[in-house]
Amino acid sequence: MITSGVICVIFLGILATVSDGATTTVSFLSPADKIRLKQVLSSAWDLKDVSSVNYAVSGYKLLGESIPKQQEVCKYLLERASDKNANLEDLFFVTSAWKAIGSCSGALPIANIVKILRDVTERDTSTVSELYYAVQGLTNIAQKKGDATKLIKTLQAALKKDDSLVNLGYSFLIAAQLGTDGTFAFDRIEDAIVQADEVDSRFLQFEGGLSITALLVNGAYQLAATVNNRRSVQTTKGAYSLLEVLGTLTKNKFHLPVSITLASQAAVSLEQPQVTVKVSDLLGQPLSAVPLTVTAESATRVGDDVVVLSKKKFEPVAGDTSLYTVNLMVTKPERGFYKLTVSAAVPKPDPRLVGNIGASLAVKVLSSVAVENVEVGTTDADQTTQAKLAKVSYPSKLTSVVEADTLQKLITKFNLKDKGTGKLMTVHQAFVKLTHRETKAEIIFVADADSTKTYKLDVDIGAKASEFGYLSGQYSMELLVGDSVLSNSFSWHVADVVLKFPEYTSTPTPSKDPYLYAPKPEIQHMFREPDSRPPVAVSNLFTGLLGVPLLLLFILWAKLGVNVSNFPLSLSAVGFHSGPGRDLWSVWRVLAPTEHVPDHEVSSSAWRRHLLVRQQATSWYRAKKKAALDTDTVIALIYQHNSRTFHNVTL
Structure with a gap:
């Protein structure tokens, strides 16, 4: 809770660092604002968050309102204070709310609270915010704050690590609790004030929102316009911060905004x-x-x-x-x-x-306007004859009906006079509106004033026929006069007008571009039709013909007497004879027309052929010994036997 003692610390520093020009405050907390703030604060009475309860209690006190369900609130605070899991902030909020109520029955566990709070003030690693919660909590329950010298040393060490705006604000509040020992904060006031941002050349504010502004500038009246222009808060903390700083600004012995x-x-x-x-x-x-x-x-x-x-x-x-x-x-x-x-x-x-x-x-x-010298009539479009005008007075309507065709002009004249000064005047808005009696179609023309401040409107019916949509019939003519500084802007039904357009004219131009707004024709996507396929019987016939060469091969082998039964079943023989088949399969199913069999595949086939020849040579060599054949004869017989297959293989 912010105490009035901080005003002395903050404001004396302000006087030394800023100019003494007065800041004009152009708003205040209205009754409607107070009602809305009360509604924001009332959301905390569900007793689910101790910080919100503290802000609501303090805010109601600042508004001068009684605390609803006070005994339930006191019971809730007592339970939170006795909770073993209560942390430093919880104890700060509990003691602040307990002190603000001031009439709760029962007693807080003072000994336990003091132990926790003093541990924070005596710890060298405590942060600025922790020191503030501890010092203010001890103040709330009227307990001593411990060694002021050690506390100041810890506070200054914490500020060296982090001297953000919020920490500077907390340090000012701690210094206010220390009395004359808190004079060390004077040197830091200027550091905080110079960080205020000027907005609209009228007021100052600190980055971080209303809470930090209220925390830092509690008593700095040059910023009163800032906090007072932030009345649209939506949280209990924001509402409390606003009420607190406004209360401090209006109840002190130094300045009164x-x-x-x-x-x-x-x-x-x-x-x-x-x-x-x-x-x-x-x-x-x-x-x-x-x-x-x-x-x-x-x-x-x-x-x-x-x-x-x-x-x-x-x-x-x-x-x-x-x-x-x-x-x-x-x-x-x-x-x-x-x-x-x-x-x-x-x-x-x-x-x-x-x-x-x-x-x-x-x-x-504001001034009142009077319309005078109103005349309505027609004249020939080529202006060869004198205009026929009839006078009418506000707010009456012309008794006769004005008729015009495409060879004539519709004329309207009038003057506007300031009732206060009696002088002719001009306005920002002066229009003549024509509305078709049956269709309610409207067309509006701007009336312009000449150098004598006389308004005149000439409508060439023939030239404007397309704007009327060639819609013949009776129209009501209205005069519209308005201005931001007129107290009696008006709309006046001046006369009825009958307009005649040719019947054979083209239809009126649509108000919307048909290319942009009319539905477009459906896009039909045309795909190429698939080629016709032959009958199934023909396809099966040609598929069967593919097997004829293989059948012919077997027939020729049978005619030639190929010794299939003597075919060696060694790995090299099987690999050699399966190689061409595998190559054909690759060309048919795998390889593209521009691709070829890899070199290592060709080498593999050649190696298998080499092994097969060596195997056959070995067999013939053994037969040679039995038949007493020389080596050259054996080789010749082998190559003669395999000349069609192995003519590219070198032993």
Whole structure:
């Protein structure tokens, strides 16, 4: 929990490191904001998370609300404090919530809590966040924090390892608990403040979100606009952090940020000339029970910086000392946008006030418009004859019906006058809308003002026939006038018009491009039809003819008397005779037309042939001994026997 003592440490350092220019606060915590924050905090009453319970309890206290189910909350805190698995953060949240409630029955296990917390403060390796939880936890239960010198030494050592923004914020809070011993933190305040980022040239914020900003700048009032513009928090911790820092900013003896905001609409007119402002603190409470002196320093028109009002006093609103009102239309300013500069002062000067001088508010002055000199009629398209115009007054409709064809022009004239000043004026939006009575088809034309600020619209019916879709019949004519600084923008049914178009004209152009929006023809994919196949009988016949050469081979072997029974069954013989068959199989089933049998396969076949020849030579050699044949005769007989097969093999 952030204590008020940290304000002295942080804020005195701020005064030494930043300029003394006031920061204007232009918003505060409204009743609707408080209701929404209460709804965010109420999600913690299911008692499932001790940190959320702590934030909810503290947030309700800051809102001035009573704690629902207080006894159940106290029982839950007591159970968490007695839990053997409770860690340092759990004990910190328990003691903070217990202290915030202040009326729980029973007693916390102080001895066990103190032992755990002091172990952290005496440990040299404790982090900055652990030291903060331990020191603040001991403060919550009114226990001594131990040796301040050792604690400061441990804290400084931890900051050397990690001096992030969040750790600097925790160190400021620890220093605030140590009283005069915490002066070491002065040197680090500037290091933290210079890391604030400027946003929109109006306020500062720290990277890391609202929690770190509230932690670091608790008391730094130059950042009040930052935290107050972060009211859309969605977590219990965020809601508590926001309420805590706003409470600290509004309840201290050093500075009091002032919020000056519009309490009425930002637009004034002759009918509603009053501008009401609310002067309050950041929680929306009045600064004093006695009415303040609130002054409109100036009202300057945006664009040309013309001052239309100066040093005008606001009057207090009865029943609320935070509301003040002034008549901004007393000087009859022209319509437009203005910057209103407001200052507030209390009856007894208070040096704590910050942001009460020169608050800038945006207002706009509205004017009422009157339409005059309205004329509606027709003329020939070639302008050879004088236009026939009929006058009509707002808000009546022309009694006669205006008729026009494709050889004529439809003419509309009118003036716009500022009721407040009586001068002719122009507006941002001036249209003439024609609506077909039966089909409700609409066509809109822009009316432009000339140098005399007279609006005139000429519609060539023949040239615009395609835009009308050649749709003849009765149309209602409406005048549309609007502007951001008009209090009475209007739509006026001026007259009824009958337009005639040729019947033989082409059909109107469709509003949508048919190529882009019309359905496209279906794409039909054409695939090549498969070639016709022969009948099954023919296919089977040709398949059978493939076996004729093999059959012929067997027949010829039988005619020649091939000695098949004397075929050697050795490995080399079988391998040699199966080689050509394997080669043919490879060519037929495996190899592509451009491929060939690998060299090692050819070598393998040649080697098997060599072995076969040697085997046959050995057999003939043995026969030679029996038949008394010489070696040359044996070799000759072998080659004569195998000349057709082995003529490429060398023994």
